[in-house]
Amino acid sequence: MNQQPLDSVQEFWSPARSTALHRLDQFLNAVPEYAKLRNYDMGSDSAVSRLSPWIRHRLITEKEVVAAVCAKFSYNEVEKFIEEVCWRTYWKGWLEQHPAVWSVFKRQRLTQRPEMSAEAYSIYRSAIEGRTGIDAFDAWNAELVQTGYLHNHARMWYASIWIFTLKLPWALGADWFHVNLLDGDPASNTLSWRWVAGLHTQGKHYLARADNIEKYSRGMFNPVGQLNEEACPLTEQESIPTLALRHCEDDDSARLPSLSCSPAGLLILEDDLSLELSGLAEVPFNAIACFQCREIHREYRFSDAVLAFKEGAVRDAARRASAHWNLAVHNESVDNWVAAVCRWAVREHLKAVRIIRPSVGPWRDRMPALKSALGRHGILLLEHRRSWDSLHWPYANKGFYSFKRGLRDRFTSAGIFAAQA
Template identity: 35%
Template sequence: MSFLLKAQNTWENFAKYKINDYAKLRNFDFGPNNESSVSKLSPFITHRILSEYELIHDIKSKYKIKNSTKFVEEIFWRVYWKGWMENRPKVWRNFISENNLDFDYELYESAINGNTELDYFNSWVHELKQYNYLHNHTRMWFASTWIFNLGLPWQLGAKFFFKYLFDGDASSNLLSWRWVGGLQTKGKQYLFSSSNLRKFSNNRFKVEKISNQQIFLEESNQIPFEDEIYKNDMDPKSDNLIMFENDLHLATLKNLLPSYKKVFIILLKNEQRQIKLSESVLKFKQDLVSEFLEQFDNVEQIDPYSLENNFKNTNEIDIIYPGVGENYDFITEFKNLHQKKIFNLVRDEDLFAWKFAKRGFFKFKENIPKINQRILENFSKK
C-alpha cells in the first residue's frame, strides 16, 4: 500500500470511527500494540503527505463532524508551533549551536539506551526506538522525566527525539521540549504525578512516587521577532525548483511542478545534518521520496553533494520552503557559499496563519475562524 493511500485510509478510519471520542480518550496511552485513541497521522502531516489544512477542510466540509473541536484545536497547535518558530527562527539557531552542555555522560548513556533505574522510562526508550513513535502524552512524561528526574539537558532529549521519531519536525518537537522545561511558557513546567502516570497508561506503569529535582531553566539569549518569511508567496520565479522531503503534498504540487524545466528533491544524509537521524528514520524519508518521484516525469532526486554541479550555470532557484530547520539551514549555506539567489515558495495558508502566531496560543486561537475562512476560500479555488 502506498504511503498516500495509507495516510488517507488512516485519516478516513479515524474521522469515521474515533474522532468523536478523541477529546475523552486522547490522553490515554494504551501501549504500542493496542488500539490507540489518537489519529497517528503525525508522520504523514510532518512530511505533508497530508496537510493540516486539508484535514481541517475535510472535517468541516467532507465529513461535517460535529464533535471535532478538540481534534481541530490540536491540528491548529501544529500550525501555531510552526508559525511561532517562523516568527522567531533564532530559537532554532540557538538550539542547534548550543554545544557546551554540562551533564553526566554516564547517566546520559544509560538514558538513551534505556538502562536507567526507572522502568517506565526505559520502556519508553525501547518503544521509541522500535516504533519510531510515542503517544503525545508519553512524550510529555518522557521529557519531564529527562529534565526534572534525570537532570539531563533538554537539548539532548530533543535531539534524541529527532533521531528516532518519524514525525520529528523542528517546530513541534523543539517547542514541545521547551514547553515541558518551562521555557516556552515562562515558569510553567510540566511535572506529572504517579497517579497521572498510572491512570493514563491504563495501569501499565505503577509507581509509588515520581521524584523530581528543583530545576529552573532560563533563556540565555534574546529572541527577536523576524518577518522575512512574509515577503514570499507561491508564484514561480525561475525555471528550476528544489524541494525537500518534508513537503510532499501531491494534491497541491501536481499542478505546480510540471511548469518547471527541472525539479530536484534533496534528502539530506547524516553527513549534511547537524542532528544525526537513525537508519529507520532515513529509510522512512527515502521511501516517501521514492514514492513521490513516481508521480512526475520532471522530478529527480539528487545527492546533496551534487547540488553545486547541477546549478553551476544557474543563479536563481525556487525552493518549496521547507520551514525553519535542517533543510533550510542546508540550502541557506549553499546559497551563501555559491552566491545564488533563492526564492522561497510559501503556501498562502501558512503565511496567513503564521502571522497570528506571534504571541501565545490563546491569542492565536481567537483568530482560528479567520484562518478557517481562508482555508475554505483557498480550497474552493482548487
C-alpha cells in the first residue's frame, strides 16, 4: 500500500534521535484525533505516529512521548494514544515475567521450518515472497519488505491470515516480522503474534475479516471469500511459568553517582540509545564503548534495512554520549561480543561496567556470559533499569486491562503529569 522509492524510505526512517523529536513534534497536533482514526490503514496518510523504530531502540523514550503529549493536552483528550504507547511497556514487562515465551519462540523459529511438509513449505515461501494470491496480504508483505514498517491493523490482519488462513506456524511469522521490521521487538512482536493466535489471552484470538479489511483500508482491499473467518484459537502444550521481577537498581536512583566503583565504563547497548538522558547521565565515566554484535545480527538474519537502522542508531547514540561525557566513544562491530567487551574493560583498567539492563531478548541472552567473563577479570557488571520500567512492569503480570487501570495514578505519582480534574 505504501510503495515509496527506496531512498525516500531510508530518508524517512533516519535513525537519529533528532529525527524522532522532529516527528513527535509534527505529530502532536494530531493526537486528539488518534482515537477516532488510528485503525485506518491509509499508508503514509494514516493518523498514527510511525515513531515505533525510534521508541523500540529508545532513541526517544515512552516517558518523553507521554510527557510531551500530556504537556499539550488534558489526559482525557489523549488517553487512547497514551494507552497504545503503554502497550509496549506492558508487553516488555509481561515478557520479563514470562521469559519462557522467548525461549519457546527461539526454539520454534529454528525447528519448525525443517519439520514442515513440502506443501506447507511451499505455502510458507509464497507468503514471504508475496505470492499467496490474497492481494491484501501480498501487498502488506511487499510493504513490510520494502519499508520495514506496517500499520498496526495491517500487522493484525497479516498475522491472522498467516496463522488461520494459510495455517502456517505463528513462530515463523513472528520471525519474519522480527527480521524485517525496523521496530522488530522481542516483546511487542512475539507477544502480539501470540495474542492474535489466541495464546496470550487463552481462547481469545483475532480473526481477520474481509469486511473489516475493506472498511479500514478504505476500500483498497476486500478479500471476500479468501479468508478463513471461522478458525478456532490455537492451543499449546508448553507451560509458561510466571517469574518474579528481578531486583534492579533504578537508573535514576540518587545513590548512583556515589557508588564507589571507579574507574567505571559505560557500555551502550542497542536496546537503549539515549543514555545521556537516563539517570546514568550524572555518573562520571572513564571510558564508553558500544560493540555491535555480528553474532546476533547473523543469528536473526536481520534485513539490510534493519541492520542499517540499528548501525545508524548506535552511531547516533555514540555521538551524543561522546558530547555529553566529553569522552571518545569506542564503537566497533565485532564477532565475539563478550570477548570484545572484556578486552576493552581490561585495557581501560575498569573496576565496573555499567549498562541499562536489556530486556528479555537477544541481548539479555548474552548477559550471564558477559557477567561471568568480566567477573573472571575482577570487573563488576552493574545493571540498571529505567525508572519508567520499574514504575510500570510490576503491573504487567496479568492482562492489559488490569495494567492500564492504574496508569493515570502511576503517572501522577511519578510526576509525569500533574493530576487533572
